[in-house]
Amino acid sequence: MDSKQIREKYIKFFVERGHKVIAAAKLVPENDSSTLFTSSGMQPLVPYLLGQAHPSGKRLVDSQPSFRAEDIEEVGDSRHTTYFEMLGNWSLGDYFKKEQLPWIWEFLTQELKLPKEKLYVTVFEGGNGVPKDIESFEIWKSLGVLEEHILFHGVSENWWSRSGAPDKMPAGEIGGPDSEVFYDFGNNNLLEIGNSVFIEYQKQDDGSLKELAQKNVDFGGGLERITAAVVSSPDVFQTDIYEPLLKKIEEVTGVKYADGKDKMQVIADHLRAAEALIADGVIPSNKLQGYVLRRLLRRSAVKLHLLNPKADLSSIASEKIVKDEIEKFGKTLDRGLKEIEKINQIDGKAAFDLYQTFGFPYEVTEELFRQKGQEINREQFREEFEKHKELSRTASSGMFKGGLADQSEIVTKYHTATHLLHQALRDVLGSQVFQKGSNITSERLRFDFSFDRKMTDEEIKQVEDLVNKKIAEDLKVERKIVSLEEAKKMGAIGLFYEKYKDKVMVYAIGNYSKEICGGPHVSRTGVIGRIKITKEEAISSGIRRIRAQIVLK
Numbered sequence: 001m002d003s004k005q006i007r008e009k010y011i012k013f014f015v016e017r018g019h020k021v022i023a024a025a026k027l028v029p030e031n032d033s034s035t036l037f038t039s040s041g042m043q044p045l046v047p048y049l050l051g052q053a054h055p056s057g058k059r060l061v062d063s064q065p066s067f068r069a070e071d072i073e074e075v076g077d078s079r080h081t082t083y084f085e086m087l088g089n090w091s092l093g094d095y096f097k098k099e100q101l102p103w104i105w106e107f108l109t110q111e112l113k114l115p116k117e118k119l120y121v122t123v124f125e126g127g128n129g130v131p132k133d134i135e136s137f138e139i140w141k142s143l144g145v146l147e148e149h150i151l152f153h154g155v156s157e158n159w160w161s162r163s164g165a166p167d168k169m170p171a172g173e174i175g176g177p178d179s180e181v182f183y184d185f186g187n188n189n190l191l192e193i194g195n196s197v198f199i200e201y202q203k204q205d206d207g208s209l210k211e212l213a214q215k216n217v218d219f220g221g222g223l224e225r226i227t228a229a230v231v232s233s234p235d236v237f238q239t240d241i242y243e244p245l246l247k248k249i250e251e252v253t254g255v256k257y258a259d260g261k262d263k264m265q266v267i268a269d270h271l272r273a274a275e276a277l278i279a280d281g282v283i284p285s286n287k288l289q290g291y292v293l294r295r296l297l298r299r300s301a302v303k304l305h306l307l308n309p310k311a312d313l314s315s316i317a318s319e320k321i322v323k324d325e326i327e328k329f330g331k332t333l334d335r336g337l338k339e340i341e342k343i344n345q346i347d348g349k350a351a352f353d354l355y356q357t358f359g360f361p362y363e364v365t366e367e368l369f370r371q372k373g374q375e376i377n378r379e380q381f382r383e384e385f386e387k388h389k390e391l392s393r394t395a396s397s398g399m400f401k402g403g404l405a406d407q408s409e410i411v412t413k414y415h416t417a418t419h420l421l422h423q424a425l426r427d428v429l430g431s432q433v434f435q436k437g438s439n440i441t442s443e444r445l446r447f448d449f450s451f452d453r454k455m456t457d458e459e460i461k462q463v464e465d466l467v468n469k470k471i472a473e474d475l476k477v478e479r480k481i482v483s484l485e486e487a488k489k490m491g492a493i494g495l496f497y498e499k500y501k502d503k504v505m506v507y508a509i510g511n512y513s514k515e516i517c518g519g520p521h522v523s524r525t526g527v528i529g530r531i532k533i534t535k536e537e538a539i540s541s542g543i544r545r546i547r548a549q550i551v552l553k
Helices: 003-015 043-049 069-074 097-111 134-142 223-230 243-253 261-279 288-307 320-342 348-358 362-370 378-401 409-429 457-472 484-490
Strands: 059-067 083-092 119-124 150-153 159-161 174-184 190-203 209-222 435-440 445-450 477-483 503-509 513-516 530-540 543-551
Touching (some): 003 223, 043 083, 043 209, 083 097, 083 223, 083 261, 097 174, 097 190, 097 209, 119 134, 134 150, 134 174, 159 190, 174 223, 190 223, 209 223, 243 261, 243 288, 261 288, 261 320, 288 320, 320 348, 320 362, 348 362, 348 378, 362 378, 409 435, 409 445, 409 457, 409 503, 409 513, 409 530, 409 543, 477 484, 484 503, 484 513
Parallel strands (some): 119 150
Antiparallel strands (some): 083 209, 119 174, 159 174, 174 190, 190 209, 445 543, 477 503, 530 543
């Protein structure tokens, strides 16, 4: 059974149990500046876990491509990847533990035929005022799970919230105990393949946890890991998902996977992730998502160089963006090698500086200096690296803590303004204009749209004036949940019609704008304030970008 069949079986299994298939979100979240990437299936669903009605109902299922930048340094073993596909099913205040756990057990043991004796489960042992999860324990036991295969763990391992343990949750955040499933490859080599989270608590201002009126189920299972379990390979890279890419790497380098395993795992994961990010419109740069993409490609290039100095990364990945980036890095690589020649005595700090400035991973520097008869103090390098990692983690969590969907008053105003901007662009430039992406912070809006030339100053002013005219008219903003067909008949526009299923939410701004969207929005346009377009530019062939700000009336 290959990964495609596993995905199809999973979706079919839950559709047969009343779930609606929802479309995967983009890897770069839209209208959400609080986090760089979609890192899990639940991330786009936070508003609905908090109680907002989902257009598709209370039972949902999907397969969500996800990316976790914090895992970059972990890649190079048989189980860690930065890019993965998360199979997910949700209950938004509908079913709970007694349905969820038997279904997952049935799917794993009957649909995928995983041997019961190779499966272990974990259950929450209680803590921070939340009782021991005896109910989940009894359910697993009733399903025939051996008692010695049911393990209890505390808040550090069997509690889920965005911020971690209950005591780290800020007021308003939701979370709850979870129950994980592990596959045993032998010799106690356990790999987590799925996790059912029971979101049933919300942190209060006084620090206590209050039970939610709407108790949710959020299941996530990595397709790569589940596939590894099905084919009984402890190495996720030894599955059909990575096989074509690894074959290319072997051909280009002349090295067999068994002989260059750790480096090939990095190249395979990073290239797969890079191609997915590029397909989502990310280009290499020194900022945000573009910086992460650049890091993936450069790290891949160095690993490839270690396998074979003559091998060309762009011959493995066909995109022109990859080729251009690798050509740029070739020059950086040369400068880095010259810099190494200037260092008389290497130490951990200098090695980290080479890593930071030129993208040289530790093992590259280590190998180069070993040829000069020098050893590096790895502990010193690790200390420098951990300092940097902690700073990165702090910055990352700072973005994350802003909320997966920032619904502050100013962001809500900006979000509604993008609807007006979208329609105004179509009115001024033509109906061939469609939204291609957006990003909103509390300081500005950024809106990407399809158009094949630079806008004139007169066109920019026309669009700006039209948006401000509709704001001044104080138009009412209304939300309707309708079928996709009804939405089309209404003339509602959306990013991609084919990504929507069954019921959709349409926001109508007076009789001016109708758009399929998940919110948030103001109730009337008059509260937005005046919009000023500050920049219009090209970001790629046929795609333009507008930046705008709300200014004083």
